[in-house]
Amino acid sequence: MELLTPAEMDRADLLTIAGGSSGFALMLHAGRHVAQAAMELAEPGPILVIAGPGNNGGDGLIAATELVALGRTVHVMLLGERDALKGDAAMAAREWKGPLLPFLTQSIGSPALIVDALFGSGLNRPVKDQALEIIEAVNHSGVPVLAVDLPSGINGATGAVMGAAIRARETVTFFRRKIGHLLLPGRLHCGKVRLVDIGIEPAVLDEIRPQAFENDPDLWLPDFPVPRADGHKYGRGHAVVVSGELSQTGAARLAARGALRAGAGLVTVASPRDALAVNAAALTAVMVRPVDTADELGAMLADRRFNAVGIGPGAGIGEATQGKVLAALAAGPAVVLDADALTSFAGQPEALFEAIKSTSNPQVVLTPHEGEFPRLFSDMSNKNPLRSKLERVRVAAQRSGAVVLLKGADTVVAAPDGRAAIACNAPPWLATAGSGDVLTGIIAGLLAQRVPAFEAACIGVWMHGEAACEAGPGLIAEDLTETLPAVHRRVYDELGVEY
Ligand SMILES: NC(=O)C1=CN([C@@H]2O[C@H](COP(=O)(O)OP(=O)(O)OC[C@H]3O[C@@H](n4cnc5c(N)ncnc54)[C@H](OP(=O)(O)O)[C@@H]3O)[C@@H](O)[C@H]2O)[C@@H](O)CC1
Numbered sequence: 197m198e199l200l201t202p203a204e205m206d207r208a209d210l211l212t213i214a215g216g217s218s219g220f221a222l223m224l225h226a227g228r229h230v231a232q233a234a235m236e237l238a239e240p241g242p243i244l245v246i247a248g249p250g251n252n253g254g255d256g257l258i259a260a261t262e263l264v265a266l267g268r269t270v271h272v273m274l275l276g277e278r279d280a281l282k283g284d285a286a287m288a289a290r291e292w293k294g295p296l297l298p299f300l301t302q303s304i305g306s307p308a309l310i311v312d313a314l315f316g317s318g319l320n321r322p323v324k325d326q327a328l329e330i331i332e333a334v335n336h337s338g339v340p341v342l343a344v345d346l347p348s349g350i351n352g353a354t355g356a357v358m359g360a361a362i363r364a365r366e367t368v369t370f371f372r373r374k375i376g377h378l379l380l381p382g383r384l385h386c387g388k389v390r391l392v393d394i395g396i397e398p399a400v401l402d403e404i405r406p407q408a409f410e411n412d413p414d415l416w417l418p419d420f421p422v423p424r425a426d427g428h429k430y431g432r433g434h435a436v437v438v439s440g441e442l443s444q445t446g447a448a449r450l451a452a453r454g455a456l457r458a459g460a461g462l463v464t465v466a467s468p469r470d471a472l473a474v475n476a477a478a479l480t481a482v483m484v485r486p487v488d489t490a491d492e493l494g495a496m497l498a499d500r501r502f503n504a505v506g507i508g509p510g511a512g513i514g515e516a517t518q519g520k521v522l523a524a525l526a527a528g529p530a531v532v533l534d535a536d537a538l539t540s541f542a543g544q545p546e547a548l549f550e551a552i553k554s555t556s557n558p559q560v561v562l563t564p565h566e567g568e569f570p571r572l573f574s575d576m577s578n579k580n581p582l583r584s585k586l587e588r589v590r591v592a593a594q595r596s597g598a599v600v601l602l603k604g605a606d607t608v609v610a611a612p613d614g615r616a617a618i619a620c621n622a623p624p625w626l627a628t629a630g631s632g633d634v635l636t637g638i639i640a641g642l643l644a645q646r647v648p649a650f651e652a653a654c655i656g657v658w659m660h661g662e663a664a665c666e667a668g669p670g671l672i673a674e675d676l677t678e679t680l681p682a683v684h685r686r687v688y689d690e691l692g693v694e695y
């Protein structure tokens with residue numbers, strides 16, 4: 197499903213109003229949904245609504261009015277003067293007939309639930325002074341919080357904490373989720389996100405054309421590769437994984453098994469001769485082939501049946517790996533570059549980007565983690581607080597000409613054309629040695645089945661996260677390939693494919 201920036205949400209609002217609805221009607225729907233969620237969440241006892249000076253506060257005041265009508269005791273605190281409210285928020289304030297408590301930490305007390313309607317998508321600077329004190333006091337109170345639209349203090353476009361932010365039990369948001377609900381740290385502040393309909397027609401999206409999506413099957417289901425009844429293994433592609441030296445061959449084997457489990461018809465490990473015996477002894481369904489140099493790899497890949505290559509896990513850092521990367525890009529299969537394949541171009545990323553842009557096959561995926569990413573995009577590290585992870589990855593994709601996948605709990609995949617997907621299905625136990633190697637292999641396996649690069653990266657990330665959920669806590673990288681069949685079955689169920 198599409199993800200919106202606050203600016204895109206404002207356009208959705210304006211297009212709806214231009215179509216004949218009123219802004220206040222949207223606010224009434226929003227406030228009522230918030231009240232409904234509060235009824236479900238609150239234990240018996242009073243409910244405190246903390247309202248801010250804009251329309252987020254307006255939603256809170258409608259919710260407060262509705263909750264009283266539903267028989268609850270409600271207290272309201274307002275930041276600023278009632279008379280200073282404007283537009284729809286001023287109309288909402290006229291609906292609230294009760295008193296307003298002073299905007300002080302002492303007013304919080306110990307309610308059954310706090311409705312956080314302080315700031316939503318209109319947050320435009322770091323919170324300070326009174327608002328900051330209230331946010332911190334709410335977080336310290338231990339009272340469950342229901343956030344309206346966004347936990348106050350979270351930037352809806354970036355997920356950043358602007359000074360301080362509410363930690364909510366649940367967040368009710370309207371029409372479509374915002375990017376800040378998925379990107380960290382925002383996601384961690386939202387609790388469960390409840391998406392409600394407030395009367396905005398999905399048709400407005402035809403005009404807004406959002407380019408960010410949640411990475412879930414809705415986004416790529418038609419591209420999911422399913423073996424054909426009349427097919428054979430050669431029809432499912434032949435992936436190659438490049439192995440490192442004798443002492444570091446395990447990473448390539450993990451990737452190779454990932455490629456096979458992702459559905460590649462055949463997988464071959466291109467192994468240095470001195471590591472051939474160790475690779476051959478540890479592999480069964482995966483084949484091995486001696487390859488020491490970039491020239492040898494190029495010669496092997498001249499056989500176009502090898503249609504996808506994964507390089508990087510355990511490859512070794514330096515000129516030898518650089519050469520193999522350039523040989524793979526020149527040969528024309530789809531390519532996924534990870535780990536050492538990326539680090540080998542640290543300080544000279546232009547050579548890599550040039551090779552990517554001049555390849556005859558534009559299906560190239562880069563899969564850095566946050567440590568590797570600035571080695572290629574030095575001005576785009578996560579130390580730069582002005583750019584969100586989404587923006588950083590989009591810039592990287594545009595600059596490199598490749599699909600870029602930046603790993604983490606909120607893995608972002610972006611294509612050079614601006615499309616981007618944010619994942620939120622990976623459990624924390626996925627952060628374990630070798631799990632990234634398996635991801636490289638899964639993507640290579642999908643590319644071998646001719647899934648386009650953006651979709652291959654998205655499907656790979658999603659399946660990897662699901663495989664980790666399936667394996668559960670205690671997961672080691674080897675488990676991921678073994679739980680992938682259950683993940684395939686789940687996608688088959690969604691596609692209605694019998695098995
Ligand atoms: N769009 C839609 O379709 C719908 C939107 N709806 C709702 O409207 C919400 C957006 O409303 P919004 O635009 O009025 O912004 P909002 O979040 O209330 O904040 C703006 C106010 O806060 C202030 N302010 C900002 N930062 C501050 C700071 N750090 N510290 C202190 N003050 C700060 C800012 O002040 P100013 O910049 O003017 O000084 C202004 O007064 C959205 O989240 C959703 O809940 C729904 O009703 C349904 C339909």
Ligand SMILES: Nc1ncnc2c1ncn2[C@@H]1O[C@H](COP(=O)(O)OP(=O)(O)O)[C@@H](O)[C@H]1O
Pocket residue numbers: 535565603604605607622623624625626627628629630631632633634635660
């Ligand atoms: N906190 C987290 N929650 C969920 N997934 C995570 C988290 N941290 C890392 N991951 C995932 O774990 C994998 C680690 O990959 P990587 O850093 O390449 O490790 P390795 O090099 O050991 O294989 C990536 O898919 C990444 O997205």
Ligand SMILES: [K+]
Pocket residue numbers: 252312313314315316343344345346347348
């Ligand atoms: K809020």
